[in-house]
Every structure is written in structure tokens, then in C-alpha cells.
Amino acid sequence: MRTLIHLSDLHFGRTDPEIIEPLVAQVHELKPDLVVVSGDLTQRARSSQFKEARAFLNMLPQPQLVVPGNHDVPLFNVAARLLQPLRKYKRHISADLQPLYVDEEIAVVGINTARSLTIQDGRVNDRQIEHARRELAGVGDHLVKIIVTHHPFDLPPGPQHHGLVGQAVPAMRAFALCGADLLLAGHVHTSSAVSSAGRYHIPGYSALVVQAGTATSTRGRGESNSFNVLQVEAHQIVVHRLGWKPEVKSFALAASQTFVQRGSEWFEQTADGLLRE
Template sequence: MRRVIHLSDLHFGRTDPAIIEPLIAQIHELQPDLVVVSGDLTQRARSSQFRQARQFLDALPTPQLVVPGNHDVPLFNVAARLLQPLRKYKRHITPDLQPLYVDDEIAVVGINTARSLTIQDGRVNDRQIELARRELAAVGDHLVKIIVTHHPFDLPPGPQHHGLVGQALPAMRAFALCGADLLLAGHVHASSAVSSAARYRIAGYSALVVQAGTATSTRGRGEANSFNVLQIEAHQIVVHRLGWRAEERAFGLDASQTFVQRGSEWFEQLADGQIATDP
């Protein structure tokens, strides 16, 4: 079993300072096998904000897998936005825009969905899709295969203020070919965990799609600061959402969902032990 911490939308430059140290301490207590950060490390891609994000990452356990978000691209510096959109991200965080982590139980591929020509939307291109497909196809099918992006492949229920990542359908078809099990993302500042079957009708295949809320930002959009703890093993993934308790200065368990795999499809396991088969 692997324990993965899933953080997203840190937004250094607009964080709640009361959260930072308790979050770091709690993640250490959880002893994760991997820490994933699915983008938007900064609020406005300023050097000072990237330095704060770097300091935060350095305080967390390793290994880590990090991808950028749209807020990590300069907004007001048009020349930098168009010519070197992720220069500061690569300098302070990592030069690797499609990171890969593999151990004896999981294989994780990160994909950069941030783009310079759009303010908040993102997309994947054919080259990125094919590289991810090849990397996941090359590892054994006994591994749980995970994709990390900033922009989502599905959206939480309720009013929508964002769209799906561009090229979502061709990407999902490629992920079906390589047997991707789990898609992690952020961007919408709302938590959810659902099967992909309701949105993508791909015969004999569905993945688990997990969104993380914002871990540290004051831009909560109606949901308390939160992060996900995933317990991952072959054919079963448990998603725990931990929400901030200001009065306790700690994160507490808000919800848990268990998903099981049947063939190449993932289903939620209900409280009575049955599985939810209807998308």
C-alpha cells in the first residue's frame, strides 16, 4: 500500500499564514510515500512567491512530484508570459515539466497543462499525451498508474466556473490504452472523487478522478482549506479529504470514499459493501 498526499492551489502570495506550519507538521506525521502538488504554487508568478513556495516544498517530505498551474505563468508581464511563461517556475521549483515517479507499487506521470495564451484555461497537446501513454504503458500492469495535471478531466457537482482541460477526450482515450487508474488535479478549489464513466463513455474502461481543494490559499470559494490523503493499492483506492479546523489549528477528516477496480473500471464502494455501477 502507498500513501500519497495530494496538495493543490497553494497560491503563495495569497495564503493563510496560520495554516502553513500545521500543514507541514501534519504531512510529516502522515509519513507519505509521495507528495503530489497539482499546480498553482503562486498567486502571480512573482519571484518572491516562488521562493516562498520553494521554502514550503523544502519543508515537506520527499519524494515529491509537482506540476505548474495557470497562476504560475506571469499575468501582467506580457513579454514573459508569451516568451518564457514558466521560466521562474523552472528556476525555483523544477525544470521538469513532465515529471515521472515509479516505485514497486505506483507509477505517476505529471503533465503541464498551463498555457501562455489563456488566462485560466489549460490543455494537453498530442506530444504530451503520447509521452504519458508511452511512459505508463512501459511499466507493469501490476502498478497503479496515476496522471497528475493542474486542470481537471472532470468537474465537481454544482455551479461550474471552469471548463475541462483542453483535449480531454483524446487524452482519456490514450489513458485507456495504457490503463491509467487515477487522475489527480486541482484548479477549481473544490474537492471531489468520482469515476470517469459518467463523463467519458469508453467501453470497458473508467478511471478514478480526484480533485483537491486549495490547501493554503484564502481563495476558498466556499470550501474550507483542504488536502487529500490517498491510500493506494492494487484494485483499491481510499480517498480521505482533510479540512482545516481553525479552532484546532489542524486538519481533520471531512470525508472518506473507497473505490475498487473491476477489470479495467473503477467503481465507488458503498457503505453496505456494494459498488455503485451506474455512472
């Protein structure tokens, strides 16, 4: 079994300083096998904010897999936005926009969905889809195959202020071909974990789609700061959401969901042992 910490939407430049130290301490206590950060490390892609984000990442356990978000692209500097949209991200965070992590149990591929020609939307292109498909098809089927993006392939229930990542349908078809099991994303600042079967009707295939809320930002959307802890093993994934409790200055368990795989499809296991899409 592998333990993954899933953080998202840090938004340095708009963080709650009380959260940083307890979050770092709890992540270390959980002894993760991999820390995943699914984008928006900064609020406005300023050098000072990237330096804060880098200092934060340096305090967290290794290994890490990080992808950028739309807030990591300059908003007001039009020249930088169009010509070198992720220059500061590459300088301070990582030059690798297609990160890959593989061990004996999991294979994780990161995809950059941030784009310079849109303010908040994102997309994947054909080259990125093929790269992810090829990487995951090249590992053994005994591994749990995971894709990390900033923009989501599904949306939590309720009113929406965001859309799906562009090219979601052809991407999901390619993910079905390589047997992707788990899609991790952020962007909407709301947590959720659902089967992809509710949105994408691909016969004989579904993935588990997990959203993380904002771990450290003051830009909440009706949900307390939170992060996900995933216990991942072949044919079973348990998703724990830990929410911030300001009265005790700590994160506490807010919800848990268990998903099991039957064939190439993922189902949620209810408390009475039944399976549902």
C-alpha cells in the same frame, strides 16, 4: 500499499499564514510515500512568491512530484508570458515539466497543462498525451498508474466557473489504452472523487478522477482549506479529505471514499458494500 498526499492551489502571495506550520507537521505525521502538488504554487508568478513556495516544498517530505498551474505563468508581464512563461517556475521549483515517479507499486506521470495564450484555461497537446501513454504503457500492469495535471478531467457537482482541460477526450482515450487508474488535479478549489464513467463513455474502461481543494490559499470557493490523503494499492484506492479547522488550528478528516477496480473499471464502494459508477 502507498500513501500519497495530494496538495493543490497553494497560491503563495494569497495564503493563510496560520495554516502553513500545522499543514507541514501533519503531512510529516502521515509519512507519505509521495507528495503530489497539482499546480498553482503562486498567486501571480512573482519571484518572491516562488521563493515562498520553494521554502514550503523544502519543509515537506520527499519524494515529491510537482506540476505548474495557470497562476504560475505571469499575467501582467506580457513579454514573459509569451516568451518564457514558466522561466521562474523552472528556476525555483523544477526544470522538469514532465515529472515521473515509479516504484514497486505505483507509476506517476505529471503533465503541464498551463498555457501562455489563455488566462485560466489549460490543455494537453498530442505530444504530452503520447508521452504519458508511452510512460505508463512501459511499466507493469501490476502497478497503479497515476496522472497528475493542474486542470481537471472532470468537474465537481454544482455551478462551475471553470471548464475541463482542453483535449480531454482524446487524452482519456489514450489513458484507456495504457490503463491509467487515477487522475489527480486541482484548479477548481473544490474537492471531489468520481469515476470517469459519468463523463467519458469508453467501453470497458474508467479511471478514478480526484480533485483537491486549495490547501493554503485564502481564495476559497465555499469549501474550507483542504488536502487529500490517498491510500493506493492494486484494485483499491481510499480517498480521505482533510479539512482545516481554525478553532483547533489543525486539519481533520472531513470525508472518506473507497473505490475498487473490477477489470479495467473503477467503482465507488458504498457503506453497504455495493458498487456504483
